[in-house]
Amino acid sequence: MLSNxxxxxxxDEFMRFALYDPKHGYYARGxxxxxxxxxxxxxxxxxxxxxxxxxxxxxxxxxRCDGVVYEFGAGxxxxxxxxxxxxxxxxxxxxxxxxxxxxxxxQLAKLKALHGxxxxxxxxxxxxxPTELRGVVLGNEVLDATxxxxxxxxxxxxxxxxxxxxNGELQWVWKPADPAFATTVSHLQATHGPWPEGYESEIxxxxxxxxxxxxxxxxxxxLMIDYGFHEAMYYHPTRSKGTLRATSRHTAHDDFLxxxxxxxxxxxxxxxxxxxxxxxxxxxxxxxAHQGEFLLAHGILELAQKQTELTHPTRGxxxxxxxxxxxxxxxxxxxxxxxxxxxxxxxxxTPLAEVFVDxxxxxxx
Ligand SMILES: C[S@@+](CC[C@H](N)C(=O)[O-])C[C@H]1O[C@@H](n2cnc3c(N)ncnc32)[C@H](O)[C@@H]1O
Numbered sequence: 001m002l003s004n005x006x007x008x009x010x011x012d013e014f015m016r017f018a019l020y021d022p023k024h025g026y027y028a029r030g031x032x033x034x035x036x037x038x039x040x041x042x043x044x045x046x047x048x049x050x051x052x053x054x055x056x057x058x059x060x061x062x063x064r065c066d067g068v069v070y071e072f073g074a075g076x077x078x079x080x081x082x083x084x085x086x087x088x089x090x091x092x093x094x095x096x097x098x099x100x101x102x103x104x105x106x107q108l109a110k111l112k113a114l115h116g117x118x119x120x121x122x123x124x125x126x127x128x129x130p131t132e133l134r135g136v137v138l139g140n141e142v143l144d145a146t147x148x149x150x151x152x153x154x155x156x157x158x159x160x161x162x163x164x165x166x167n168g169e170l171q172w173v174w175k176p177a178d179p180a181f182a183t184t185v186s187h188l189q190a191t192h193g194p195w196p197e198g199y200e201s202e203i204x205x206x207x208x209x210x211x212x213x214x215x216x217x218x219x220x221x222x223l224m225i226d227y228g229f230h231e232a233m234y235y236h237p238t239r240s241k242g243t244l245r246a247t248s249r250h251t252a253h254d255d256f257l258x259x260x261x262x263x264x265x266x267x268x269x270x271x272x273x274x275x276x277x278x279x280x281x282x283x284x285x286x287x288x289a290h291q292g293e294f295l296l297a298h299g300i301l302e303l304a305q306k307q308t309e310l311t312h313p314t315r316g317x318x319x320x321x322x323x324x325x326x327x328x329x330x331x332x333x334x335x336x337x338x339x340x341x342x343x344x345x346x347x348x349x350t351p352l353a354e355v356f357v358d359x360x361x362x363x364x365x
Pocket of ligand 1: 027044045072073074075076079097098099100139141145146210
């Protein structure tokens with residue numbers, strides 16, 4: 001497999017291969033990567049209360065979007081299960097768009113087990129981005145899983161990371177950045193620097209292109225949840241190694257070029273660039289909030305209290321611990337953000353819009 005890189009390959013293409021190559025890519029491994037037995041735990045895998053609260057938050061918006069949902073990167077199907085639990089009566093069609101097509105049987109089995117075989121009538125799997133997105137667009141931890149371009153600031157010049165198979169292993173090759181990329185990096189350093197010599201970070205060109213395409217095609221509402229921060233924090237001089245990270249068996253590290261296809265690669269989201277992208281395509285920001293504040297304001301604790309398991313001697317303790325992880329500022333509560341925008345549909349007067357007014361942090365973007 002390393003022979004694929006006998007020629008120098010730009011890092012974003014290497015990352016695409018490592019994650020999404022149908023044969024060798026990380027996501028081709030299917031369900032085994034998710035959850036406690038896998039490599040990482042996402043919010044839906046941690047607690048069904050996450051998706052149930054999201055479903056509740058969307059209830060008044062769904063009828064304005066014809067009851068249609070498009071979930072991108074649906075993982076094991078857990079989020080779909082939980083959203084359907086609290087908003088299923090308002091959902092006419094639940095579309096799953098995933099670059100990992102191999103996850104479909106896993107998602108379908110999970111959805112049928114929880115909601116019965118009848119749920120299939122509402123479900124559709126789409127191999128590519130539809131030309132019109134009339135509905136609610138959702139994605140949890142999708143933007144961070146998009147290939148990024150990596151740069152280094154050296155001798156007052158931007159270099160770009162390429163990868164090459166040399167002497168039996170993959171090695172970094174740093175080449176002068178092409179003119180357009182050099183201009184972008186130089187602008188970031190002029191705005192957020194001066195950066196120390198050898199400063200490294202990344203630019204998520206592909207996820208920005210994705211946000212633009214989605215917004216161009218949107219006639220509804222988009223809500224994305226992910227870890228990341230605003231641009232000044234992203235490119236702060238002290239973050240000198242960037243945000244790229246490899247994860248395997250719940251351990252994050254920076255050996256990005258080993259175990260190709262057997263470890264996850266992700267980068268934090270620059271939410272300021274998401275904001276710039278969506279507004280440049282006619283999208284209107286509904287709000288930007290910390291995950292913990294968003295879930296609390298939409299009644300996650302009230303939902304939890306209704307679950308009889310909460311008081312179970314052992315399962316109750318685990319449920320409370322997972323809830324804490326979702327909400328706590330020192331954990332996912334603050335590291336994860338919710339960004340929401342609309343186009344062609346007005347969310348005014350709905351609890352979703354009101355919570356965003358109350359908890360809005362878009363001034364940071
Ligand atoms: C980290 S997983 C998150 C899975 C799930 N949302 C969860 O929270 O458990 C990222 C998922 O996003 C998918 N993905 C990445 N880029 C995508 C894109 N452009 N369109 C659709 N799915 C994408 C990947 O295939 C993968 O299933």
